[in-house]
Amino acid sequence: MADTALVTMTISELAPKIKAKAISPVELTEAVLAQVDRLQPTLNSFITILHEQARRQAREQEAALMRGEYRGPLHGIPIGIKDNIATAGIRTTVGSKVFTDYVPEEDAYVVSRCKEAGAIMIGKENLEEFAAGSTSNNLHYGAVHNPWHLDHIPGGSSGGGGANVAACVTFASLGTDLGGSVRGPANFCGVVGLKQTYGRVSQRGLLVTSFNGDHIGPMTRSVRDSALMLQAIAGYDPLDPSTVPVPVPNFSALLGQDLRGLKMGIPSNYYFDIIDPEVETAVRQAISALEALGIEAREVALPSMQYAGALRIAGMADSVVTHEPYLATHRHDYGPTVLYRTLAGQFVLGRDYSKALKVQRLIKEEYARVLQDVDFLVTPAAPVAAWRIDTETVVLGGTAYPVRGPGAGMTARCTSPSNATGLPAMSVPCGFTQAGLPIGLQLIGRPFEEARLFQVAHGYEAVSPSRQRRPPLVEA
Amino acid sequence: MLGIDTRRITPDNRANREQRQQLPVLVAHLLILWETKRMSIPNETLQAMIRLYHGFALTDDELELVRPELDSYLKEVEKLRELDLANVMSGRLLQAQEGGTP
Numbered sequence: 001m002a003d004t005a006l007v008t009m010t011i012s013e014l015a016p017k018i019k020a021k022a023i024s025p026v027e028l029t030e031a032v033l034a035q036v037d038r039l040q041p042t043l044n045s046f047i048t049i050l051h052e053q054a055r056r057q058a059r060e061q062e063a064a065l066m067r068g069e070y071r072g073p074l075h076g077i078p079i080g081i082k083d084n085i086a087t088a089g090i091r092t093t094v095g096s097k098v099f100t101d102y103v104p105e106e107d108a109y110v111v112s113r114c115k116e117a118g119a120i121m122i123g124k125e126n127l128e129e130f131a132a133g134s135t136s137n138n139l140h141y142g143a144v145h146n147p148w149h150l151d152h153i154p155g156g157s158s159g160g161g162g163a164n165v166a167a168c169v170t171f172a173s174l175g176t177d178l179g180g181s182v183r184g185p186a187n188f189c190g191v192v193g194l195k196q197t198y199g200r201v202s203q204r205g206l207l208v209t210s211f212n213g214d215h216i217g218p219m220t221r222s223v224r225d226s227a228l229m230l231q232a233i234a235g236y237d238p239l240d241p242s243t244v245p246v247p248v249p250n251f252s253a254l255l256g257q258d259l260r261g262l263k264m265g266i267p268s269n270y271y272f273d274i275i276d277p278e279v280e281t282a283v284r285q286a287i288s289a290l291e292a293l294g295i296e297a298r299e300v301a302l303p304s305m306q307y308a309g310a311l312r313i314a315g316m317a318d319s320v321v322t323h324e325p326y327l328a329t330h331r332h333d334y335g336p337t338v339l340y341r342t343l344a345g346q347f348v349l350g351r352d353y354s355k356a357l358k359v360q361r362l363i364k365e366e367y368a369r370v371l372q373d374v375d376f377l378v379t380p381a382a383p384v385a386a387w388r389i390d391t392e393t394v395v396l397g398g399t400a401y402p403v404r405g406p407g408a409g410m411t412a413r414c415t416s417p418s419n420a421t422g423l424p425a426m427s428v429p430c431g432f433t434q435a436g437l438p439i440g441l442q443l444i445g446r447p448f449e450e451a452r453l454f455q456v457a458h459g460y461e462a463v464s465p466s467r468q469r470r471p472p473l474v475e476a
Numbered sequence: 477m478l479g480i481d482t483r484r485i486t487p488d489n490r491a492n493r494e495q496r497q498q499l500p501v502l503v504a505h506l507l508i509l510w511e512t513k514r515m516s517i518p519n520e521t522l523q524a525m526i527r528l529y530h531g532f533a534l535t536d537d538e539l540e541l542v543r544p545e546l547d548s549y550l551k552e553v554e555k556l557r558e559l560d561l562a563n564v565m566s567g568r569l570l571q572a573q574e575g576g577t578p
Contacts, residue, residue, distance in 0.1 A: 307559065309552040316549060327532055336541065343538075344545035346531040347522060352553050358564040359556065406544035 002035035007168040011225040015073040025076030029058035032078040045160040048124040057120045075118030080173035083124040086205035095127040097333040108205020110233040117232040125160030134411040139335035147471035152386040155188030157181040162189035180415025182217040183427040187381035190438030198422030199244035202237030210318040213419035223458040227251040254455035260294030265374035270305035282431035282439040304366045314356035320345030337405040381427040381440030429466030
């Protein structure tokens with residue numbers, strides 16, 4: 001029987017109690033494992049559950065605590081790791097049949113950092129096959145279910161993590177985000193999802209990824225916890241050339257500070273062009289709430305976004321190159337959705353790839369210009385709330401958009417631009433549809449200004465209609 | 477050598493119908509594509525690309541399964557046709573400001 005009072009706490013609530021030895025890492029881990037065992041049959045959010053390893057780590061962390069070796073806010077905190085992030089000695093499937101028996105010899109950089117910070121790994125979380133999609137309906141390991149409505153998707157590709165954090169199965173989960181795969185599940189599951197600045201966190205140990213724009217980021221139940229997680233994983237990694245050697249600030253430093261005097265940009269094009277009316281209403285209400293907190297709103301134009309679809313061209317070519325060795329030897333182990341979507345990339349011409357990179361640059365420069373006039377941008381995190389698992393298309397404004405497989409770009413249209421620009425972006429819950437499905441607000445900041453995003457998101461979180469809401473199954 | 481005509485396609489040097497018949501099937505189909513702004517590439521062209529560039533083999537039935545993604549690619553390329561990108565520098569990394577904020 002899970003201890004609901006324990007599992008529903010946040011990291012920032014637990015940390016001082018663990019430090020004061022009022023809550024034991026062993027007790028906490030047992031409560032979480034009980035929640036895992038109760039909800040795994042319902043959510044299917046894990047591919048591998050690490051009962052014994054988690055108990056062993058919990059005992060080690062408790063012993064360290066007793067020796068006076070407190071390691072910080074993640075000490076003794078159970079977390080989940082997406083199953084495309086390498087874990088030494090633990091199979092890492094990437095949600096695929098190709099890697100079904102793959103056991104890495106080394107931890108990913110972020111996993112090492114979390115372990116050093118005292119976190120306890122509860123399991124490897126389910127995802128879309130090869131992290132290539134936004135449904136987490138995995139052909140090989142089964143569909144992940146949304147804790148708010150079990151017949152709906154949790155978003156993807158880090159769907160297991162989004163579902164776990166929302167259902168109080170983990171206190172935080174590390175996901176990966178190449179087009180919105182952290183912010184999407186966070187949005188659909190009603191939790192906080194962060195894709196920090198490209199180069200802020202090492203990607204070493206992230207498997208079968210793209211050359212351009214992938215990020216490892218946290219999903220948490222509060223903005224403050226998101227800052228704590230980023231604090232643990234951020235920093236220059238000399239073995240990952242994508243990381244940037246900039247100082248790592250205190251990401252919690254601005255939490256609680258007055259928001260008056262800040263300026264937010266509301267895009268007049270692209271982000272609100274294709275959107276469900278219920279989502280738009282919730283996001284506009286969130287913008288009004290931010291104004292009420294003292295932030296000045298300015299309309300901003302992003303004309304280059306008319307070419308945003310070209311960014312996908314580079315992704316297509318990158319994808320087929322990334323998969324080349326596995327397609328050569330294990331093609332029969334691919335699901336058809338990923339296989340044929342990937343193989344289309346072999347027809348991309350070099351000229352068009354180059355054009356796509358130049359469009360990426362144009363868009364990047366345009367965001368940089370806009371962010372000289374405002375401190376951050378506010379957009380929807382997705383055009384729609386979570387759809388049913390068996391849905392193939394979603395109709396918006398009379399047009400049917402595919403939501404799975406080839407041509408399913410609509411689902412990530414609000415999140416993927418920030419992968420191209422590399423700008424920090426986060427999804428924060430901002431209400432629910434009438435059907436009770438979460439809606440998310442996206443905040444996009446200047447490079448390496450995650451602390452500013454946390455300040456704004458934290459201020460909004462306190463007035464959000466989503467505050468204190470949990471899926472009913474958490475306490476069932 | 478494949479004997480592919482690599483001259484820039486302009487009104488002045490565009491291959492006429494007879495010349496086109498002598499070019500490899502791949503180039504001929506690409507010319508047709510460019511000239512008529514067709515939004516789909518024939519299977520023979522795709523099969524020739526796979527063969528000539530050592531791609532992953534696909535049956536004609538499988539080509540239909542990649543076609544939605546391919547058509548979406550062509551649609552996006554078409555949008556770029558009038559966009560002058562010649563002087564845009566490519567770039568991937570953000571310029572980090574030393575010291576960062578806060």
